[in-house]
Amino acid sequence: MSEVVRLEGVSKTYDTGSISVEALRGIDLLIHAGEHVAIVGPSGSGKSTLMHIIGCLDRPTSGRYYLAGEEVSRLPDRDLARIRNRRIGFVFQSFNLIPRHTAVENVELPLLYAKRDARTTRERAVAALEAVGLAGRAYHAPAELSGGERQRVAIARALVTEPALLLADEPTGNLDTRRGEEILDMFDALNRSGTTVLVVTHDREVAARARRVVSIRDGCIVSDEPASLAGSAAAP
Secondary structure (H helix, E strand, O other), rough: EEEEEEEEEEEEEOOOOOOOOEEEEEEEEEEEEEEEEEEEEEOOOHHHHHHHHOOOOOOOEEEEEEOOOOOOOOOOHHHHHHHHHHHEEEEEEOOOOOOOOOHHHHHHHHHOOOOHHHHHHHHHHHHEHHHEEEEHHHOOHHHHOOOHHHHHHHHHHOOOOOEEEEEOOOOOOOOOHHHHHHHHHHHHHHHHHEEEEEEEOOOOHHHHOEEEEEEEOOOEEEEEEEEHHHHHHHOO
């Protein structure tokens, strides 16, 4: 099974001037293609910093990060931007849709940044919306969509480039319970179809939908186990 994410001794220190804050401390992590992994931890645990490094939004202070076999730890900003566009699909809590664009135009954006052919771009964007059950809402603005529909547009946008990794940051945080369950069902279906899914969350119920749970505290991984075992350990 091929590797998608490999972190070797990754640490991250933020220098605030008067003090240094060690957000990550020697993280080792391996995620294979087709896995469904949740990273959990309380506020201040380092999970957001870890997500930024895995998403190529930041670089480690020390250690190495390999994405799909390529070391990306020290790449220049331009190359990191290219990798984010083509190899990582992002789904955020706040959806991050452009209000003046329709659903299909929002989904097209990663392909436009990659300078894909206009006709092919529209075809792929429509197909991505069909895949998340929103073909009939393609030409609606975000304001005309429910929260669950907006998050499905965000998922279609994340998937349109066929990335190596789907990275979701608190993807149900702005949704009610029913719509949150619909989004988690969608992640389950995507994973069954072969998509590698990584969810970053503080919610143990969301994490339990993954197959593997990595717990982080004080910048260190404190456990890495199947979701069923993690849930049992968390139960009173």
